[in-house]
Amino acid sequence: GNSVTQMEGPVTLSEEAFLTINCTYTATGYPSLFWYVQYPGEGLQLLLKATKADDKGSNKGFEATYRKETTSFHLEKGSVQVSDSAVYFCALSNTGNQFYFGTGTSLTVIP
Amino acid sequence: SQTIHQWPATLVQPVGSPLSLECTVEGTSNPNLYWYRQAAGRGLQLLFYSVGIGQISSEVPQNLSASRPQDRQFILSSKKLLLSDSGFYLCAWRGTGVSSPLHFGNGTRLTVT
Numbered sequence: 001g002n003s004v005t006q007m008e009g010p011v012t013l014s015e016e017a018f019l020t021i022n023c024t025y026t027a028t029g030y031p032s033l034f035w036y037v038q039y040p041g042e043g044l045q046l047l048l049k050a051t052k053a054d055d056k057g058s059n060k061g062f063e064a065t066y067r068k069e070t071t072s073f074h075l076e077k078g079s080v081q082v083s084d085s086a087v088y089f090c091a092l093s094n095t096g097n098q099f100y101f102g103t104g105t106s107l108t109v110i111p
Numbered sequence: 112s113q114t115i116h117q118w119p120a121t122l123v124q125p126v127g128s129p130l131s132l133e134c135t136v137e138g139t140s141n142p143n144l145y146w147y148r149q150a151a152g153r154g155l156q157l158l159f160y161s162v163g164i165g166q167i168s169s170e171v172p173q174n175l176s177a178s179r180p181q182d183r184q185f186i187l188s189s190k191k192l193l194l195s196d197s198g199f200y201l202c203a204w205r206g207t208g209v210s211s212p213l214h215f216g217n218g219t220r221l222t223v224t
Contacts, residue, residue: 030209036213042217042218043201043215043217043218044201044215049212089154091213093209098160099205099213
């Protein structure tokens with residue numbers, strides 16, 4: 001079946017630190033992979049996506065590479081800011097109408 | 112461009128009262144529509160999704176129901192709320208295709224007292 005496993009949080013970093021949030025997936029065929037961000041009290045916003053192996057999604061300094069050989073889609077940012085504090089969700093879409101979400105990783109960036 | 116509207120933003124309801132949450136999408140036709148619930152500090156739980164008018168798939172048996180009376184309108188209802196229905200309810204839409212992302216509304220914070 002399809003599933004997403006995301007690293008447990010919470011994660012606390014100092015401003016300008018390097019961020020990695022691990023995400024691995026299980027799927028058959030050729031899924032698309034996504035990262036979403038949720039700020040307090042708001043809905044989820046699409047952060048980036050990748051639709052095939054070796055694709056790199058990027059947005060607002062965040063990057064993630066679709067690695068089929070390791071079934072991973074880790075989120076990275078070189079220098080986090082206080083405004084990046086949020087909950088991050090890894091997600092997968094495959095044939096069918098459903099999305100499969102990880103459990104979310106809470107990030108707090110301290111000045 | 113496409114937009115999704117969800118209301119109300121917050122709602123406090125007594126146990127046993129009815130519920131109606133509404134979601135509408137603009138700027139696209141025949142979207143797939145979804146209702147999710149997010150308990151405090153938890154992940155997302157898919158409640159219902161719809162691929163067309165009158166077509167509803169339920170993922171979790173419970174006292175909630177959904178309806179899609181128009182192409183871009185999705186309604187979440189309950190006849191009698193339970194305390195366990197408290198949570199953050201999110202409506203979302205997507206187009207067709209595996210690579211099409213979900214687009215979320217701003218959510219409704221429901222507190223059942």
